[in-house]
Amino acid sequence: MTPTFKKLAGSIALACAAVASAAAQAETVVKFGFAAPLTGPQSHYGEDMRNGLLLAIEEANVKGIIVDGEKARFELVSKDDQADPRIAVQVAQQIVDEEVHGVLGHFNSGTTIPASRVYNDAGLPQIAMATSPEYTQQGYDTTFRMMTSDTQQGAAVGVFMVEDLGAKKVALIDDRTAYGQGLTDQVAAAVERSGGTIVAREYTTDKANDFTAILTNIKAREADAIFFGGLDAQSGPMRRQMATLGIDIPLVSGEMTRSETFLRLAGDAANGTYASLAGVPLDSMAQGEKFAADYKARFNTEPGVYAPYAYDGAWNMITAIEQAGTADPGKYLEKLANLQRSGATSEHIAYDENGDLNEVAVTIYVVKDGQWEMVKTMVNSAQ
Template sequence: MKMKQSMLAACMALAGFAMSGTAAHAADIKFGFAAPLTGPQSHYGEDMRNGLLLAIEEANAKGIEVDGSKANFILVSKDDQADPRIAVQVAQQLVDEGVDGVLGHFNSGTTIPASRVYYDAGLPQIAMATSPEYTLQDYETTFRMMTSDTQQGAAVGKFIVEKLNGKKVALIDDRSAYGQGLADEVEKAVKAAGGEVVRREYTSDKATDFTAILTNIRGVAPDAIFYGGLDAQSGPMKRQMVSLGITAPLVSGEMTRSDTFLKLAGSAAEGTYASLAGVPLDQMTAGKEFAESYEKRFNKAPGVYAPYAYDGAWNLITAIQNANSAKPSSYIGKLADLERSGATSEHIAYDDKGDLKEISVTIYEVKDGKWEMVETMVSSAN
């Protein structure tokens, strides 16, 4: 009899433990994340993930309550390998795992096909992707972490013509959604500013030899060359430009504005220009504080994307707080109407497409082996 009572007590204790575990799990709020975490673009994905982790850890330390329970924010990470096909697969995996929102993907080429999966599931998605197509799909679930290519390309094209006196411009892109999309917008802006596109060439995000296309470009003697694509290509490209005696400056987008480009290009990097959505870290609203927290947590300086990922995570967390619910249908309206001051800007808010209302683009130049700011342009999308 005593043995039965002991077994009954033990079972009741286990049941109580299980129930308490279930209650704790009910307060878990899971954010899906997908980006390249292996391969040549893994440094982008790692930088983005670190920014997200920092925000989530800070939120958990604050003891935020949602619907009467202390929230435990969790990041569920997936490696999409910068591959659109794999991106769709991992997007479905995140949906099947019951995430409450999505922070990703990184590349436009992966974000756009994956966004349909999240839209069908009714999951809000805040992506790093900059291609205009992402938010032109009329999905109420799509939001950005940084300025779009339409906004960035307009600023870059104008800079090339007016500040670099680039009346004759050659364009190269890697045929990715990001690279081609940004080059298309730069082409429009160059023509609008009175410049001429004298040559347009194409490569891929796997290429390493650009001698043939650069030789073709050298023949039309451009004043500037714009490249839409990754640092893994722009670094070797700049070295080959120097080897071929091409003196026209190379101009590129934010994926080139990296330490990886400086390493790959070596001494040939001098005089390269790159645009970056937003303002320099030391000029961001809370950039100094963010950098200190990031370095303390990860023992290295943040990259380009970390502060935008950090704000993207806090945008999602804030919307959930404002709705007092992690149910996507309950908080998506709060995300659309969001107005907050973050690390990257004092005025974070979305327009009706999910694009950021504040447009800020900074141009950098490589001087003495380092990226130095040339100028920053800030305006409103409205």
């Protein structure tokens, strides 16, 4: 072999190696938009949700999923919507402008619903934590849930208050947000269907911390229990003020109260408070123990209420993309709508025609000795 030929052969070999290396390293970036409150009093909810999403995305990147003929690298484009509907719409447009392939969020119903219109117009599938029934009742084929809706949760809570707590006279307080008002409406309807009576309905805001006047009015109505639709930042002070006013009846609330923040804010007055949670306890979930261990190893803290549902929401979208073999929203949307998979939260994850979860689970908790304890869980199929 002549020196010239050897040199040419070597060059060809190097070129082939370079091409092979480039092919081995070729990847396609799949971007998911995410928005939630990441600052302010609700930031702990948003951070918990984001951590669940990140855990799923990092696992998917290790798995080496093939999308559009190349290895996929999933990325999360995070935005802070500050739990503000106006800001949420602005953030939604920013996410669309980032040319994402799908959306995992928002957190609050009040931000998710207006933002969903922006995503639907862009043809982007959206899996949100929002629990207000309106979210999936808009006629969009792009809206899906991570959790049970307020229709399902509120019905369970209302029945529990009348039948289990024996509360025939119920007072209601809501914070006028889409979440608080929507959940309270469903509880009110279920209480009345179960034979109870609504003796008072009071209103506050998600920024309030003084409920003395509201509680004094309720005390005069001789209610057997109070339901509050709102955040732990309000239910904690509310529970303390109930104790100060000598209102010795149960306070019942939704999943936003079922938190360590409530326990801290309510202090010694927390005992005897009930809260509902869409889903089942972490240690009863299909892969709850594994998820908790993986989450703690990654973030060095225990998972909150929303993390496992966010984790499954991300894997639902990732699985649909993997099954379709493409991140094109118009092509993997059908796979998402018809998805059937076993996840961390349930062995039977699937959606109905509206994008609501087929399997309905609601768990009631109570505070005993300063800690949340499970009271009962109801699991059935959505009707």
